[in-house]
Amino acid sequence: MRCTQCDSADLEPGFIEDSGEHSQGYARWIKGPLERGLFGGARRMGKTRWIVDAFRCVECSHLELFARPKD
Numbered sequence: 001m002r003c004t005q006c007d008s009a010d011l012e013p014g015f016i017e018d019s020g021e022h023s024q025g026y027a028r029w030i031k032g033p034l035e036r037g038l039f040g041g042a043r044r045m046g047k048t049r050w051i052v053d054a055f056r057c058v059e060c061s062h063l064e065l066f067a068r069p070k071d
Contacts, residue, residue: 003057004064011055011064027052029067 002009016027029050035043050067057064 001055001064003060003062005062006057006060008057008059010058012058014054014056016052016054016065 001011003011018025018027029052030042030044030047032047037043048069050069053066053068055064055066056062
């Protein structure tokens with residue numbers, strides 16, 4: 001993998017924290033536009049969730065994000 005900003009090959013792995021109410025501690029990507037439920041929260045029922053992996057470029061600090069299916 002290479003940084004899409006500076007072309008460096010020095011990317012370090014990490015993750016984007018989700019510390020919201022009832023969160024599992026990591027961010028997830030869900031296909032489709034954001035739809036709000038009755039109480040204002042995102043509607044997620046029946047939608048596939050993907051874990052977000054994040055890599056930070058050591059040279060320029062740019063973040064590269066990749067989604068992978070939840071295990």
